[in-house]
Amino acid sequence: MITIVMGSFQSLPDDHQYRTLSQKTGFSLEQIAILHNRFKQLSQNEETLRRDDLKTIQDLESNPIRSQIIEAFFDSRNFQKDVVGSVEEIGFEEFLTVMSYFRAPPQHITEEQREEIRRAKLRFLFNMHDTDNDGTITLEEYRHVVEELLSRSGALGRETAKGIADAAMLEVASISVGPMAPDEFYEGITFEHFLKILNGVEIETRMNIHFLNMDATVLCK
């Protein structure tokens, strides 16, 4: 049998697992290896990762939407289709799946593929906002999003957050639904409306981070 040389940071038994993961998520094998190292570092060499492990990352502490980001890793909707709810701990496969939402789209793809990638990324964002898993972002949830964003800005943030959220919601309603009679009620932002309002933001090019191909990670504190 021909053994494929993978580099110095992989053990051969993981090879098969890596290849399936690579096919599933689209990462290259080197990238998977690096992320696996990171996973092991965060989970203190255990098999699964918990919320507390992510909370220990110091750099995340100054991030206003920290809890939502952490929650996104444990949200079942992001790694299995048609399953709702959140889990307490995740394995490497789920970790990688969530990370794969942040891969850049490959260069030569068709329009449909680009649209699909766009939808997937926006679905991830949508799931982050829709905390009660009911398929719509209600006004309360949206308010929460804006409040979290402005949570580091003190009193000024809290006061205007509500106004901003209301205005934003109004905009979505008027763009998606158009004129409404006063007794009609806009339930919340559905995924289709969400797609519509974020049409101008080129998500597929902006929601990406650069995954390293070589193991030159700067280890966090």
Added chain:
Amino acid sequence: RDWRTGCFDEECFGVLKMFILVLGLLVGSLMPLGGAASSPDTGTGHGGSHGNKNPGNGTTYSKKPFPVLSFDYEHVRLPFEISLWVLLASLMKLGFHLIPRVSSIVPESCLLIVVGLLVGGLIKMVGEDPPVLESKIFFFYLLPPIILDAGYFMPIRQFTENLGTILMFAVVGTLWNSFFVGGLLYGVCQLEGHKLAYVDLLSCLLFGSIISAVDPVAVLAVFEEIHINELLHILVFGESLLNDAVTVVLYHLFEEYSSVGSITFMDVFLGIVCFLVVSLGGIVVGAIYGILAAFTSRFTSHTRVIEPLFVFVYSYMAYLSAEVFHLSGIMALIACGAVMRPYVEANISHKSHTTIKYFLKMWSSVSDTLIFIFLGVSTVAGPHQWNWTFVVATVIFCLVARVLGVVGLTFVINKFRIVKLTSKDQFIIAYGGLRGAIAFSLVYLLNPKHFPMRNMFLTAIITVIFFTVFVQGMTIRPLVDLLAVKKKQETKRSINEEIHTQFLDHLLTGIEDICGHYGHHHWKDKLNRFNKKYVKKCLIAGERSKEPQLIAFYHKMEMKQAIELVESGGGAKLPSALPSTVSMQNIQPKKPSQDRALPQLSKAREEEIRKILRTNLQRTRQRLRSYNRHTLIADPYEDGWNEMLLKRKKMKELEKKISQMNNYLTVPAPPPDSPTITRARLASDPQAWGLKSVTESIPTIKVDLASPQSPESVNVVDEFSKKGSQPKEEEGGLTMKVPSPAKQRKDKTPDEEPQQRLMRCLSDPGPAAEEEDEDEPFLP
């Protein structure tokens, strides 16, 4: 409409007459010039006859009759000519837009060069020497406004995201172009033999370095008209700005050593060091002045009128200071504008902001026009030496070098970019590499003694410039359409996009932290936090320093909306038959128990009221739907009748004091216990009392501004006020209580133009809410 009939329009005729007059004056002014210069004694004679002392020779002095009217052109000559040229340039600009067909085919820069050629030709025919685009005037007076305009309004976000690419194109691309063109030209010169053999290698390299720089003026002039997508625009434009440092270094290097005749390795090494010094030094100088300007603007709250002056003077000083040390003045100017903008905009008043914007646009526009006209005139004037081989070779090599350079560099760059550059992009980048007046001026600066081939260079440069501006400038627009290159998105930033942009920033930073590697977002976030914690406190006055970007954006939006309301509410009838507002009621979950003290109206009465309201309120419909939670007026179908009554009452009061309109324009105002906001607004702008309504317990009702025009509405108000139901609390977040203290405050305010009372522009301290045209409606 045929261009001929277009020309026979009144306006066009008028402009033509003025143009001919100005042209005549211009040509005529150069003639007495010649006359006066040759007879200086007539000048003194004039001076003498203004009768002061006896002339020095003490002889009899004949008494002349007192000169009632005299002609003394000499002493106003210089400012007169300058004004005449500026006037000519502006009239030209005016004229082009009156001839519709031509201006859509030919870019303005081409037309201006043609005009310059005509004027130059005219002047030459008269027998005078046409003025040439002197390098000093160009570099000190004509170029800075354009660069400052570009730097101040530079979209920082896109610029920094693509900085690596831009630098690659600017530095490596320009170097490649210079050496390729210079080297090959030298080869051609040697091969040519007899006529060109005297052109040595260093001169060729010098020429190559001058001509290979993409020119920001030309790029701006052409790209502004084709509305290409932001990425390509920033790439080509950024390249044209940053290659200045390379050009400066190469120019000085080759110029210094071409007299010596050879270059050693040491010189090359020093050249590289010089490059770093020139570029970084320029940026540092610019940044220092930028910070000074920002700091100064912190204290200008009592002298609003001179705020724009600080911006202009500090920037110009940055440019000149950089030029003192032969650093890159362009980079200093860009750095100054970009650094100072977020802080200055947070400090200055709205009017100053508008002033700065319009002054910059005006100056850069005039400069731009003058540059192209002078290019045309200089072509007629300049000493030429035509050499077919050299010129044709230059043009071809420039094109080839550009294409090869772009393709090669993109291949390398794409390995590092997330968003790769497609071949369409590459084509536009290559095609958009226009040369312009900077190259011309640099050649003009060459000393003919050291460079005997200067005239030939001049001719070649002019040919290349003409080629790029005419051929490439004219064809780029149809090519962009043909290739279906993405155009600039015209939609305005919506609040949702802004929220999500911020959200994405934090999200991506968080993911990077989880991944464990410090990438682009991590450093950006760190910089933002540093900025927020330390820098903003120093440079921004008052409470504004703590305002997060999202809130700043939101306030800016409110502001625009308010301005628009003022502007539209006074005038146009907006025809729309149906109520089209989505209001808070639609999104607010209804509480089951609401007690409203509604007047019990019969159905018929309701219908009648509705009809009256509709007819009265037709004209007051505004286009701003989503953000007006309180435009109940525009929606007569709402069943918040008590609110309606209140509104009517308010309108009546409003009619009396129209200038307090803006009191009600601030949509979701924060609750009363936000003294910080009040203090901030009042302290920083004593004029901006507008947000006093902020201190009210609830958001105030937005009232329609067309009320003064509708006398019928007064009757309606009277009608309703008789019904007189008291306002009551309704839904949780949305109360319509009348803010009674506001009324008293209203009385205190003097009558002023509403515009002046509006708060100063709270533009966000970052690049996000960038908009060019405040006059456009906020929502598309």
